[in-house]
Amino acid sequence: MATPRVRRSAAALGSTVLATALLLSACSSGGAGSKDAADGKVTITVDLFGTFGFKEAGLYDEYTKLHPNVTIKQTDTQDEGQYWQALQTKLAGGGGLADIQGLEVGRVASVVQKQADKFTDLKTLGIGDVNDGLVPWKGAAIKTADGKVLGAGTDIGPEAICYRTDLFKAAGLPTDRTELAAKWSSWQGYLDLGKQYAAKAEAGNAWTDSAAGMFTAEVGQQKVRYSDESGKAVHDSSPAVKAAWADATALVADGLSAKLAQWTPEWNKAFTTGKFATLSCPAWMIGYIKGQAGDAGAGKWDIAAGPGKTGNWGGSYLTVPRTAKHPKEAAELIKWLNAKEQQATLFTKQGSFPSSTGAQDAIKDVTDAYFNNAPIGQIFSESAKAMPAQVLGTDDGVIGKAFTDALGEVERTGTAPDTAWKHALDNVKKANGN
Template sequence: MPTARAARRTAVRLGAVALAGALLAACGSGSPGGASGGKDGDITLTVDLFGSFGYQEAGLYAAYEKLHPGVTIKQTDTEDEQDYWKSLQTRLAGGGGLADVQGVEVGRIAAVTQQQSEKFEDLTRYGADKLKDRFAAAKWSAATTKDGKVLGLGTDVGPEAMCYRTDLLRKAGLPTDRTELAKRWATWDGYLALGERYRAKAPAGSAWLDSVGSLFTVMVGQEKERYYDTSGALIYEDSPAVRTAWSAATRAASDGLSAKLDQWTPQWNQAFAAGSFATLPCPAWMLGYIKGQAGDAGKGKWDVARLPGGAGNWGGSYLSVPRAAKHKKEAYELIEWLTAPEQQAELFRKQGNFPSATGAIAAVAGATDPYFSGAPIGRIFGDAAKAAPVQVLGVHDKNVADQITNALNEVERKGTSPEEAWSHAKKGVANVTG
């Protein structure tokens, strides 16, 4: 999930018939009369999300409605997570306009548990405490307050790989085999060096990567400590992870390796079909986004290889129930079902969102994807998920990241010096962290 995953859905909604089997067998805590309004009449559950959670596209809402006659699920979503979060904060402050289910990006979950716990339902009231063993330990603990309240159920995680266009690499005279590329770019220096070779013979209008902001984000996702330390102190100025990623990103900008595209913009979306970049740092949830933007014409042109520099995580989300929700119990039953291993596994197969439920991770280990040239996505992302560090999350984690990537946009798009851009980043961080 986008946070960190913020991607707009464009795929066609799939019918529930294709999901029969495992989906119909996994009803969560709700029985066909539970959340259906069978006793109290028909109800509409509202779900407000950002980016590409994939439930509608994978047919999960349709399957749930079939299991619970009388329930209708109405989803709204915002393309950019920053816009979504600002709107959510306004509605939380006023207590109105909130959906029954609200998505929370992983970079915001510490703000929810540490500063806004009174705004969200403690899901243990509905039996969530019995689900602890279902999730990876880090995913569960991040949404749990110090006094044991559970404020969200984990959807996906964002293990990282590198997606690339085989046709563009071939035209530039570079290897296209995923195993060979993984060796060539085993380090980030190797990745940038290969980018220099690509630039020398690149097809017209094509760059090595989409933006230096995405390079920075994926690199800091490989480290345990980035912006905060385990005591909760803000350490980004002296963080080795931030310094290393900033250096690599500004180097890529100065070497002309970036297409200078601001992620999640219409221009970036159009670039997938236009072939404007050859490689894309790629958390698992990006697979569904690529399919949506590149369309049928992109099938077989993309592939997936192991990420340079080791494993990491970018994004992942939670589903929460606000205190002001109209249908709290029914909302909980829906999110318990959506985050169950069976549904998480199906979502990965259909959309690429990698599971946070341990049972689902094992179930998708052998998954391949014909769109991505038959890449063994279950193994690639599964290995990355196992090796990725458990990251320290701070209250303003996402805000700090946004300020730094905004500064990097200045470097690549305006020609601002790295030194001046860094000073702008520090001022921005000071403003958002108070």
Template sequence: MSIPRTAPRTAVRLGAVALTGALLAACGSGSGGGSADSAGGDVTLTVDLFGAFGYKESGLYAEYERLHPGIKIKQTDTEDEQDYWKSLQTRLAGGGGLADVQGIEVGRIASVTQQQAAKFVDLNQYGAGALKGEFAPAKWSAATTKDGKVLGLGTDVGPEAMCYRSDLFQAAGLPTDRTELAARWATWDGYLELGRQYKAKAPAGSAWLDSVGSLNAVMVGQAKERYYDASGALVYENSPAVKTAWDASVKAAGEGLSAKLDQWSPPWNQAFSSGSFATLPCPAWMLGYIKGQAGDAGKGKWDVAKLPGGAGNWGGSYLAVPTAAAHKKEAYELIKWLTAPEQQTKVFRGQGNFPSATTSIGQIADAKDPYFSDAPIGRIFGDAAEQAPVQVLGVHDKDIADQINNALSEVERKGTAPETAWANAKKAVKNALG
């Protein structure tokens, strides 16, 4: 989840065997077992995340504390993943101020495995190797170094769909049925054409989509190769996927289809309840975010349909334990439990974050969400997860995506010529990569 995750705010991890929910708490001392926080031996595990992982909201922390007397969990949260990552880098460099558990967005995982392996615990020392069969090979290997160290356990994945405001569609004279809409916007050209029709009759102050940055992100999420090729070479400047997404995004900006709202900004958050935009390309984890921002008043106004242009993936994350963590073993036991199939199912039902375990996917296949007009989210996102390509991940995926998004913001908010904005993006990427 930038996503907050992850994004969100990202290849599907498939599990085969359900894990038991009751894990034993260890309250010891030393580099592997952590240290006591008080004379009574209680341990407070600190968890530092970005965006909406859904653990607190789904009651999982409270459940874990009940199952493990003496363990307390304290979460800190940064809404914007870029801000989170910058702060994490500063703390990793200094070695202080790190939580027992740190979230890692999928666009950063290659950076962790290839450049920062010494900063994170090899989870194999606590038995993580036994969990390998729970995850798809591509997802497991993404968090594994060349010499076999496992640096994180996968959380959710980000299969993509289209969220939309059916009440605003109706007001503009557009169809509201999710099946009909999926047929009408089977392609991105069809989606933009419906956007033009919406603009012509839209309620005052309402645009077709929130930002062209979200359009770009979801479109590049439909491609196997985006910023790097399979050999690890940087190819974003000549990537067909990047060009297609860029061209569609600047077209949408030029035609005034966007509300010009930077994602994760306060105005963007407020727009969920004000009706400032009618559609939002949404990975599964976005559902919980929409609920949080739109509140009870949004129930029944939102719906979900199949994404234009085919399946894709945006976001999905990992939970990792820094080598500087105070309670390494306890932290591992917590992330093992949080990423178990039972807990993935609970988070999906509570927040919409799509599970990665096969057991969980089977359990939620028929799930509907009353908040989203009883949309069959289990089937919609399940189909997308099954069909999404296994993406090539590079060291600086997230940095490149952020700079392209910044350039698109220039186009839609400042009127910068697309050619100039693209040149600015390339300069910014070069600076970011060093």
């Protein structure tokens, strides 16, 4: 599943934690590394999908102040699917790659098992321990069978539900986050409350944005989703996939979806027009909401623990391609960005939940004024603590997209769920050349 990173407004979060994190980050800087230009200056290129938040959180500015010889040039592709296609083209041709390339968690197994020779073993660049302080499964996923470390883990995506308090009040629903968490402790409870909302909500205002969002959040709660422990694709028989599909199609049948394709301009606009009242909300989504809803949305949104109180949606890695022009400098930047102090800053400013256990300890008491002072550190920390170490398959990205695209058919063209399911399976086969 594509996971565009978070973007946020200038609203401050957890000022005490932020001040501490910035102080620590300034103290944790290392040397700038080798220089290959005549004047000793180096431009490190970074190519990412969506918004990772490094620039927005001021981390690039902080790093270049600490290393005056370094300039950082970043490019972005909003849609991860388009980014991945472009990355594959560059890897095949061997040119056009940045010094640092982002990698979404759904692509990790494919890279580790099929393209390890295209990326630099970070051990050879002196940062083989970059994942040592992370939750164990994060680093393990990017390590090859023969011990190569192909990337550094950034954030993870513990889940919750974001909701519009003003729309809830208008429909006569409670707004207390503890009460709501109890009412939607299961996905069935979430659907049932949605029906209550739909009965009183204004015309044109739906319970949630899309079936795809709910499906992705629900499958993200299971250890085995698209592939089993042996690496075999099991999406066609997976209980997790079947249960999430049934719930997502029930959402559509009950008229609870706004039928908006995520990451589109129409979806982005809906954050300001109030087209939906709830949103499956991994941690990185809170910054995205702020970026789209803007200052006018402050105080209208809140966050509560979601169904099952756990799950993981997304998370990323930073890699150094074999053709990088400045691999040593890239590695030093990666190590600094992924240090616990910088990961804490990213959550405090952007909402990107850290994979660093040290950073998790630092942010557990953070609250967010934009979301009615919701205890986001506590909510997402508890979700992360219960999060399963998901089995990652080589085709997870392809499979996830096939099912969310098929749900779009159900929503927007009226395709019968059974027919759309078959389309999803066919599209997986086509993507794999079968």
